[in-house]
Amino acid sequence: MSDVRGADDGRAPRYDLVPALFAHQVAGFEPQGWMSGQDWLDDLPALLAGLLDEWELEPIGQSLHGVCSVVIPVRLLGAGRETVGVSGEGVLKVTWPHPEAAPEPLALQSWNGHGSVRLVRADPSRFAMLLERLHARDLTRLPIDEACGVIGDLLTTLRRPAHPRIPRLTAYAERQAVELRAAPPVLPRRYLDQAAALASELVSRAPAEERLLHTDLHYANVLGAYRSPWLAIDPKPMAGDVAFEMAPALWNRADELGTGSQVRWSLRRRLEIICERAGIDEGRARAWTIVREADNAVEVAGSEGVPLDADARDRISLAVTIIKAMND
Known part of the structure; x- marks a missing residue:
């Protein structure tokens, strides 16, 4: 020490x-x-x-x-x-x-x-x-609709051309198109195949302009500041489609999604608020979320044949829930 x-x-x-x-x-x-x-x-x-x-x-x-x-x-x-x-x-x-x-x-x-x-x-x-140095307060205690509005506004502010040395989202998507098809069935096979197909399609129908992406903008990665109400921290930068930014705001604060049919409503509500505030296409946001959640589930599962602990099982279950909501 x-x-x-x-x-x-x-x-x-x-x-x-x-x-x-x-x-x-x-x-x-x-x-x-x-x-x-x-x-x-x-x-x-x-x-x-x-x-x-x-x-x-x-x-x-x-x-x-x-x-x-x-x-x-x-x-x-x-x-x-x-x-x-x-x-x-x-x-x-x-x-x-x-x-x-x-x-x-x-x-x-x-x-x-x-x-x-x-x-x-x-x-x-x-x-x-x-x-x-920023304040310690973050978005985790704000009402969820207000917090999603802040994230949408920040995504708009952060939207600018990417440095040439920033990794490209297309490279990630091309890997997922291959890896998800070959992945063990930690999710229903139809979801893994769908995510792989979407990864290929999203690359082939890429937006006209690539932008600098934060990729991990969730409620704990936004802090209050002395010079601004809220600022983003801890980016995992990539360059590409702004619709890729949506997923972390859906899988975080999962304990507030409710139960039963309310879960789908809560997830889609978050997506709608952020997309509207940031000018993001909802269809592409849903598609990228399916890809990212399939990737998350495969990563959490780890090596095939290794028993899953309770946290891994819960995370995979959440991935299934989010993918279902994005498909409905």
């Missing part, structure tokens, strides 16, 4: 920079083009110390974390203070190296704070970013 103590008199609070739960989660990650989770964790204390020193940052609170990233609240002591506002505060985000995270700085740079968290500086080789 890495820690830091305030430099004034030794009585300042001690901050653990690598949370124990985060380390436990990441330790088992297999390499995805870079290093394993454990090898990265072994280097992480020195990596964080080096970044704090080079970028003239002072930790000012306990580290937070997601699945793959550690986030440290910091005070900027040198360059960049004018970017983050009068507080001089930001967050240092360092991510376990994997392909999905690699294009995040490019997307944030393209948005330049318009609808998204502002990027102050980045070191892509170390998967490190210095970002403006």
Whole structure:
């Protein structure tokens, strides 16, 4: 574990920079083009110390974390203070190296704070970013219709040309067209075949213009800010059809969908609000959602023959529910 103590008199609070739960989660990650989770964790204390020193940052609170990233609240002591506002505060985000995270700085740079968290500086080789500090509040406690409206508005703000190095949605769809047909029957076969066929069709009938996509814009990935009511965080960027953006708002907050026939109504209501606010074609949004949910189910199921735990069974059941609602 890495820690830091305030430099004034030794009585300042001690901050653990690598949370124990985060380390436990990441330790088992297999390499995805870079290093394993454990090898990265072994280097992480020195990596964080080096970044704090080079970028003239002072930790000012306990580290937070997601699945793959550690986030440290910091005070900027040198360059960049004018970017983050009068507080001089930001967050240092360092991510376990994997392909999905690699294009995040490019997307944030393209948005330049318009609808998204502002990027102050980045070191892509170390998967490190210095970002403006946002509020802790997100959309999870807003009424669902209001939250969907915010997401629709943000998708409109975030819509701009993609950097040439952002991965293309067409490549993802072409993979799914092959992989879903060959996947074990974790879903009814007709849904896997339908999703594979839709992936091919959506590529062949692509929209006229590709746009920079967030691809993971859900209720916990939108935070309140000092300079704007709401800003997007944690993109998983791709370039392509804006209708691909819909699915995360459907599979998150699933406990609020209701029961019986109300579930379909709730899912379609979310889709309608976001599509209307963002100017997205509902038919394409439904089709991409079927592809993404089939992909999610196959990924959750893991290797064929390995027993599913309760969480995996619940997630696959949700995928079936969403696919049915998109077909009705």
